[in-house]
Amino acid sequence: MIEVEHLSKTYGSTPAITDVTFRVEPGEILGFLGPNGAGKTTTMRILAGYLPATSGTAKISGFDVHDNSLAVRQRIGYLPETPPLYPEMTVEGFLHFVARIKGVSAGDRTAKVKAAIARCNLQDKQRVIIRKLSKGYRQRVGIAQAIVHDPPAIILDEPTVGLDPRQIIEVRNLIKSLAGTHTIILSTHILPEVSMTCSRVAIINRGKVVATNTPESLMTQLTGGSGYELEIEGEANLAKQVLQNVAGVSLVESISGHHLIHATDGRAYLRVIAQPGTEPGREIAATLIRAGFGLQEMRRVSATLEDVFLQLTTEEKHFEPEAANEGEAA
Numbered sequence: 462m463i464e465v466e467h468l469s470k471t472y473g474s475t476p477a478i479t480d481v482t483f484r485v486e487p488g489e490i491l492g493f494l495g496p497n498g499a500g501k502t503t504t505m506r507i508l509a510g511y512l513p514a515t516s517g518t519a520k521i522s523g524f525d526v527h528d529n530s531l532a533v534r535q536r537i538g539y540l541p542e543t544p545p546l547y548p549e550m551t552v553e554g555f556l557h558f559v560a561r562i563k564g565v566s567a568g569d570r571t572a573k574v575k576a577a578i579a580r581c582n583l584q585d586k587q588r589v590i591i592r593k594l595s596k597g598y599r600q601r602v603g604i605a606q607a608i609v610h611d612p613p614a615i616i617l618d619e620p621t622v623g624l625d626p627r628q629i630i631e632v633r634n635l636i637k638s639l640a641g642t643h644t645i646i647l648s649t650h651i652l653p654e655v656s657m658t659c660s661r662v663a664i665i666n667r668g669k670v671v672a673t674n675t676p677e678s679l680m681t682q683l684t685g686g687s688g689y690e691l692e693i694e695g696e697a698n699l700a701k702q703v704l705q706n707v708a709g710v711s712l713v714e715s716i717s718g719h720h721l722i723h724a725t726d727g728r729a730y731l732r733v734i735a736q737p738g739t740e741p742g743r744e745i746a747a748t749l750i751r752a753g754f755g756l757q758e759m760r761r762v763s764a765t766l767e768d769v770f771l772q773l774t775t776e777e778k779h780f781e782p783e784a785a786n787e788g789e790a791a
């Protein structure tokens with residue numbers, strides 16, 4: 462539905478994005494996640510037909526954004542970082558205006574504007590001048606203008622920036638409600654936004670896509686699954702040997718810091734990484750007790766998307782593209 466292949470953009474001699482490839486399936490929300498300056502806005506603007514790429518292709522519903530820009534604009538809704546609103550117009554008047562320039566026929570306009578107003582919960586504000594709206598409501602008008610012509614694809618660039626926590630929840634719920642009937646790309650640098658809203662995530666760093674997968678799969682790929690942190694009475698190396706033989710355990714390591722600080726108090730602090738899809742907690746506890754160790758504390762830890770993001774965007778090494786795309790629909 463949205464297909465991006467080997468897209469690159471260079472501003473003068475500065476590469477902004479390099480060889481970006483990903484696709485978004487119909488009805489899916491893809492989170493496009495990256496730190497400041499990673500190339501998110503550049504990619505979104507190319508997809509929306511506002512910026513020509515230096516090389517590569519991008520297609521929306523099969524139409525090339527460069528060669529068929531008119532067809533693409535009719536099939537795409539775009540919310541830039543700063544919504545393009547006319548402050549002196551009423552919400553309703555503005556949406557009628559946008560519907561007209563997006564090519565909605567005069568006969569369909571009233572119904573489409575009404576539907577966009579209802580979808581974005583703007584019924585109470587439809588006759589209010591945009592200038593008088595709060596930032597949260599303005600953002601909803603921004604989303605309403607993106608969907609008023611009922612496009613199959615929607616591109617949202619940092620849609621919750623500058624909103625208060627309540628408005629953020631409202632806008633995220635609105636975006637989620639658009640999935641299924643629309644194909645959505647949500648560009649953001651906010652990690653929880655991706656976990657809460659998106660079914661899949663593409664992580665972009667320094668202009669390159671470094672991983673694409675579901676948030677859960679990314680976490681599992683990077684860490685080998687969830688794990689446990691243990692505080693035990695006994696000798697660390699002995700405990701490690703014992704635990705290494707428990708079914709489902711892939712790795713046992715000392716927790717650095719703890720190990721050094723408490724080396725003399727007879728306690729060991731260990732992290733056990735479980736093999737993906739296994740839950741060896743019960744057997745870990747039973748094995749330790751059977752072997753005569755005292756189990757002071759045991760808690761489950763799982764990698765967060767934040768761990769994944771930090772690892773991919775701060776280390777030089779990252780997934781090979783094949784591994785990064787594993788599990789992705791062809």
Ligand SMILES: Nc1ncnc2c1ncn2[C@@H]1O[C@H](COP(=O)(O)OP(=O)(O)OP(=O)(O)O)[C@@H](O)[C@H]1O
Pocket residue numbers: 472475476477478495496497498499500501502503504650
């Ligand atoms: N018009 C421009 N001229 C020159 N360089 C640009 C231009 N626009 C963006 N860049 C550079 O391209 C790179 C990618 O910028 P882009 O705005 O796409 O990133 P971003 O991920 O959207 O960042 P942010 O989250 O800060 O908006 C950056 O290094 C930026 O400085």
